[in-house]
Amino acid sequence: MDARLVISPQPLLRRVMTHPRLTATIHGWLLLLPAMALLALFTHWPAVATFIDSFYSTPRPRRPSRFVGLDNYQQILADPVFWQSLWNNLLFALGTIPVSIALALLMAVWVNDRIVGRTAVRMAYFTPTVLPMIAVANIWLFFYTPQYGLLEQITALFGAEPRNWLGSKDTALFAVTLVAIWKEAGFFMIFYLAALQSISPSLAEAAALEGASRWTFFRRVQFPLLMPTTLFVLVNAVINAFRMVDHIVVMTRGGPDNATSLLLFYIYQVGFNFWDTTYAAALTTVLLVLLALVALLQYGWLERRIHYR
C-alpha cells in the first residue's frame, strides 16, 4: 500500500503513516506476522519443547516424568540401533545426494537441447516426483520381489544369480537408496532446467565462435553459472536424505535386522511404537544438531565459492 494515499484525520497516525522508514517497518512486520506466528507455533516452539523434554524421563501413569539430566543422551551413546541407523543414514546420504544431483544435471542438459519429443522426455523424468512416495514404494516392492519381480526377470535374462533384494542385509539398503534416487532426480532436474534456460544464449554463441568444445563450454561456462542452483539442490538433497522414510515404512520397516533403519524412521519407532517420547525427543535433538551442522557447513563454506550473477 502506498502511504501517501492514506488520508488520516489523526495527526499522530498521519505522522506515523507519512514517516517513510517507520511505515515500511510496520508494513514489513505486519506482512511477516502470519508466517511468523505459524512458524513459531508449529516449528520453533515444538523444537524448543522437544529440546526441553529430552532432559526428562518419559511419563508413565505410575511413574511421573522427572528431570534426568543427560540420561537420555547417555542411552543414545550406548544404543546400537541408533549407531546402526546413523551409519545407514550416512550411507543413504552418500548414495542419494551425489548420484541424484549428477543424474538431475545430466537429464537437464539433455532435455534442454532441441531433441525430438522433448516435452515427453521432460515429463517422463518428472513423473516420479509427482507420485506419492507410498504408492511408489508399493510399486518398487513388486519390482524387487524375488523370482517374478521385474528386476529378477531382467537379471535372469542375463543369467544372473537370483537375489532377494530387500530380504538380504547386503542389498536392502542399496535397494531403498535406489528408490530415493529415482524419486528425487526428476525433481532436481526441474531446477537445473530452469537455471539452464536463464543462461543467455549469447554465451553459447560466443563459445561456438571461439571454437570451444561442448565439454569445455559445459565445464567453463554452464557449470559455474549453475553453482547457485547446485547449492540450493544440495541443501535440499541433504535434508531429504534425512527426511525421506516413507518408503522404508512400506518396503522394509527398517529390516532385515535394522539394515535399512534410518534415523527418522528410528525416531518414529521409538516415539510412536515404543511410546518412549522423551528418548525420541533426545534422538530428535541429535538429528536437529546434525542437520544444523551440515547446513552451517554448506552455507558458510560452500557459498563463498559460488559465483552469483
Added chain:
Amino acid sequence: MDRRQFLAGTAALAGGALARPALAQGATEVSFFYPIAVGGPITKLIDAYAADFEKENPSIRIKPIYAGTYQETIVKALTAHKAGTPPVTSVLLSTDMFTLIDEDAIVPFDDFVKTEDDKKWLQSFFPGFMLNSQTGGKTWGAPFQRSTVVLYWNKELFKEAGLDPEKPPQTWDEQVAFAEKLTKRDASGNVTQWGIQIPSSGFPYWLFQGLATQAGAILANPEGTQTFYDKPEVIEALQYWVDLSRKHKVHPPGIVEWGTTPKDFFERKVAMMWTTTGNLTNVRNNAKFPFGVAMLPAGKRRGSPTGGGNFYISKKASPAEQQAAFQFIKWITTPERAAQWSIDTGYVAVRPDAYDTPAMKKYVGEFPQAAVARDQLEFAVAELSTHENQRVTKALNDGLQAALTGAKQPAQAMKDAQAEAERILKPYR
C-alpha cells in the same frame, strides 16, 4: 411443483431433520476406532452393524471411525487418550493389553459384568483367545477379530510332485520331506518353485511363535515381565527355520516378505505357505487351483499363536458411555454375529457356539477349510505380549532376522535378543 407444495415439502424436511435429534435427545454417543488388516469391504460391514445396533437401542449412537492399520489405530487412540478425548471403545491388537494398562488407558470388563447373562457372555469365548485378554485376574479385552497361523497348500503342485494332494504334512520331518519334493530347479540350478515359505518381514516373531510352541517352548511368562528367548527349545525352533533355507534349500533365503507371500502362492512360486487365517477369503478368491488349509505341522506338539484384535473400553470415557460401549460389544459378539463376521472376513469366530449357528454350519459344509482354524485353537497359545510390548518384540524380531539372513548363529542371535529384553523388562519386576 407450486409454491405451497414446495413449502410443505420444506417443512416436512425440516421437521424430519428436527425430529431426529429430538429422538436422540439424551442419547449416549459411543465413538469407536477400528483398524482394517485384511481385504474385503470391512467399512461397510462395520457401518451396517452400527446401524442395526442403533435400531435395537435407540438411546445409543455408535460412531465407527476407520483409523488405518493396527499400528496407526493405536497411535491415534493413545494420542487421543493423552489429549483427553479418547474414543469410548476401540479394536486394538490383543497384545497391546499391557501397553494400554501401563498407559492407564483402559478399564477391565469385570466392572460391567453384573447379571447372569453378562457372566455367561464373558465365559462364552474360546479359552485360547482369553489368554491374551486377561491378566492379574481381570479381563481387559473382548475378542473380536481374531486369527491363528495355518498352512495353505497347493493341491495341484502336490499331485505333480507325486504327493497325495489331500494329505498336508503332519510333522516337522514330513514338512521338510514334502518341501524337498516340491522344490523345483531349472537346468542351471536356479529354483523355479519353492517347497515352503514362512514370511519373516515386519513381525517374524508371530510366525516364529508357531515354531517355538511346536518345539515345546514358551516365549514369555503370563505376567508379561520375563521372556525366555534363549531357552534351548527356542534356539532349536530357530535352527529348524534357518535350516529350511540353508541346509535343505527348500525355503527362499533371506527375509520373505509377508505382503507378497500370498501372491507367491497364487503364482505357483511356492507350494506351501504359512500365513494368517485372516487371508482365507483372499486365497479363496484369488487361487486359480484347488488348495487346502491345514493345522501347522507338529514338532514335539502342535501349536500356533493366536493373533488379531480385541475390543477395549477407554478409562477416560464417562460411565454412561462405557456402559453403552459394553452393551454394543456384547451385542456384536453374539453367536450369530460372530459367525457372520467370520464368514465375511475369514477371521475365526470367537466363540464355540457360533459354529452351531445355521449360517456357519452351511458355510463350513460348503467350505470345510474354514473350520481348520477353529480346530487348531485347542493347541493355540497366547501371542507373545509383555510390558513395553513393541520394544521387547522388536528385540526378538531383530534376532530372528539376523539369524535368517546369516548375520548371526541362531544361538547367538537369541542370546542377544534375550539380553536386550532383560534390560527393558527389569523395571517391571
